[in-house]
Amino acid sequence: MVTNVSSFGRSGLFDWVVQRVSAVILASYTLCILSTLLLNPDMTYPEWQLVFDSFSMRFFTLLTLLAILAHGWIGMWTISTDYLTTRMMGGKGTVLRIGFQLLCIGLTLLYLVWGIDILWGN
Amino acid sequence: MFLFNFGANVKDNRPVNLDFTTFKLPLPAITSILHRISGAILFFGIAGLLYLLDTSLGSPEGFASVTEWLGNPIVKLVIWAGVAALLYHLIAGVKHLIMDLGIGETLSGGVLGAKIVIVLAVLSIVVAGIWIW
Numbered sequence: 741m742v743t744n745v746s747s748f749g750r751s752g753l754f755d756w757v758v759q760r761v762s763a764v765i766l767a768s769y770t771l772c773i774l775s776t777l778l779l780n781p782d783m784t785y786p787e788w789q790l791v792f793d794s795f796s797m798r799f800f801t802l803l804t805l806l807a808i809l810a811h812g813w814i815g816m817w818t819i820s821t822d823y824l825t826t827r828m829m830g831g832k833g834t835v836l837r838i839g840f841q842l843l844c845i846g847l848t849l850l851y852l853v854w855g856i857d858i859l860w861g862n
Numbered sequence: 863m864f865l866f867n868f869g870a871n872v873k874d875n876r877p878v879n880l881d882f883t884t885f886k887l888p889l890p891a892i893t894s895i896l897h898r899i900s901g902a903i904l905f906f907g908i909a910g911l912l913y914l915l916d917t918s919l920g921s922p923e924g925f926a927s928v929t930e931w932l933g934n935p936i937v938k939l940v941i942w943a944g945v946a947a948l949l950y951h952l953i954a955g956v957k958h959l960i961m962d963l964g965i966g967e968t969l970s971g972g973v974l975g976a977k978i979v980i981v982l983a984v985l986s987i988v989v990a991g992i993w994i995w
Contacts, residue, residue, distance in 0.1 A: 760962065763955050770952060778993070785918075785925040792919055812905045819898055828880065844905070851908055858916045 755814050762807035769804040798859045805855040809848045816844040890976040897954040900947040907944050942994050946987045953982050 776791060777783075791797060820840050826833035887895075917924040931937045957979050961967055966975045 760959065763959065767952055767955065770948060785922045788925060789919060808908060812908075815898075815901045816905055819902060827878070847906075847909070851912060854912050854916070858912065858919060 758810050759814050762811035765803055765807040766811060769800060769807075772800065792859065801855065801859060805852050809852055812848050813844060817841060820844075888973070889980070890972045893954055893957075893976040893979050896950060900951040900954075903944070903947040904951055907947065910940075910944070938994050942987075942991055945990045945994070949986045949990060950979075950983045953986065954979050 780787065792801070820837050823829075824833055824837035824840055829836055914928055918928040919925075932941065957966075957975050961972075961975065966972060
């Protein structure tokens, strides 16, 4: 197997599996939240708080944040290695790509920590 | 974005055509690029969703302001755009999972799958718009 530093030592098959498992988690959470909002159009603050007070919802939300971390990273990595290249962008391609990838890693870690803070910080 | 620099940084002389203006994109290619674009929108849009969740759960006042924002027509438009990206990405993603099961992998199956994705996405986005307004 060919690996180099810019592939971060991962394999395509591993990414393929992670992308699909995380997709199922994200789809389930999306349907869960959308149906909660659809079925309760006039929700009050105590009701809304109660939704995120349960352990199961906190667990599901944390699982979703982890799925976003994996799924978002694989997706943004794919986009960046397709378009932010020296072939597409000229000499700055590599700098642009690495910069963009670092931004994505930073942002997705921020999402995770922020989410944990929202769920357990109060 | 699509400015190409041929030759200067290419290590070999293989002919490569990446000039998208000369491509004729078939429907499955259009649904594929939309899947990427919607995914990128969602990735950055999550910041907004977390901000709304943080504010609405933080205090009764925060919940009241989020409810007030959601009544604003411009906010409604942004939410609709985000929900549209979410619904499209979800539907196109489910098509991917179905194709992973070996269904619709032929050329004609791929075109049919792309058509179904477009129809379902447009329908669900219209319904979402009605729900938001």
